[in-house]
Amino acid sequence: MPAGTAPPSGMRDFLPEDVRRREYVIGIIKRVYERYGFEPLETPAAENLETLLGKYGDEEKLIFKILRRGEHEATGQADLALRYDLTVPLARVVAQYQAKLPRPFKRYQIQPVWRADRPGRGRFREFYQCDVDSLGSTSPVVEAELCGAVADAMTELGFSDFVIRLNHRQLLTAMLDSRGVKPNEHMATLVTLDKLDKVGREGVEKELEARGRSRDAIEALMELFAPPQPSAATISKAMEGLRNAYAPSPASVVRDALKGLLDAVPHGQSAIANLKEIVTLAEQTKAKGRITFDRSLARGLSYYTGAIMELNVDGIGSLGGGGRYDNLIGMFSGQQIPACGFSLGLERILVVMTERGMFPPSLATSPADVMVATFDAAGAGPAMRIADQLRQSGLRVMVYPDPDRIGKQIKYADGRGIPFVAILGEDEIRAGRVTIKNLADRTQQTYEQSEAGAAIREALQQRG
């Protein structure tokens, strides 16, 4: 086996069938985002290295760096890097074009990003993100609308079991402060607590112990982050018919949970008020009944400053996430512009949709409606002429290029799912006619060449 024909690890080739599926999903997401007034944006694959550094926290080791070129290449130094996400490039763009862009500015962006991660199920080194962001407003309307747009897109894609988990960075900070966790230990502690939904309470306690936390400190943290679930009955009622592990909660349940937290963490007051507003507003959107408050949701990126969100379905990691990042743009321009966004992971969505068979059958389309078959080289000219004629009547037409045995040509068309073959032999050419063979019902009929297009269109319509 000749080695080295596989694409780089964690990166994929997309064969025609793959591209159709991807474009189907991207098309739906775009259409939904456009409905909310988001505008398209694209940025280069690479950014100056300094643009990316210092924005992500300790995930920076996963950035794909690009060596300096030419005579400087030997230094092994990098000056560029492939973009790690779409949010930091957006912040750069907004800082760069402040005068040109409206405020608020709403944009969506669907492009690949690169991470030097170890590939795994639903995890790639090159993958597409579908970002929506609103810049220039601190209103909770922004968060609520983003949740609504994401829920709308998921629903249009056919998902019925997704949940948007919600939390707040400032609330997390207040919670950790209240239990005596030092600010420089916040991130590491949060990363551990974030695993509550995956490894459970025991797993988290073990990991905290391994990180050197005292038994008392762990108790205090768990009491706050993983309290016994008094409302479990309410929740299970609310999620009747849903089989996912993440339970959406009615807005009232979310508000009750937040009220309870306020007593324990008075310093989280403004964050809690903010979350309540978001949840209440989101009730008026497609996110209604999809949102749940999750006090252990942390998210790794360090640029978040306010509300944080994560989109989940059962069986795979998150399908997307986002949050508010009011200070990021200021890192580029000096002028603080508040911002909030949400990112959908296209590949994860595709993995789940493929497993669940969520693509419409019409996606398995053929490359053409008609294939023109000929018997000898002399037929090539007439074949191309009639192909052109058929295209003008709105059909997708390909010409089989070689005068292979006719059976082989028909077999090719059949194998590609092309429903009709236009047979153009000596007899037909002489008579100015063409034989149209319907592969599905094995019938064929000879037409005047000028009438063939209409006949095929009609037959196609009847097939649906």
Add this chain to the structure above:
RNA sequence: GUGGGUGUAGCUCAGGGGUAGAGCGCCUGACUGUGGCUCAGGAAGUCGCGGGUUCGAUCCCCGUCACCCCCCCCA
């Protein structure tokens, strides 16, 4: 980065110290202007790579690489 598993034909995989197998796919013909079925034939593999043991290794041993799963992290 950790633990486990797998590397044999284009694909899915079987086998086994003595020059390599199946199914599917592909090509040719039966059928010189008609596909899905059938039949006959054919092409195609330094058995992941390097070393060791052996008269002889694809098989046993050591190393190495790649891929898959778990942990980890994320989209």
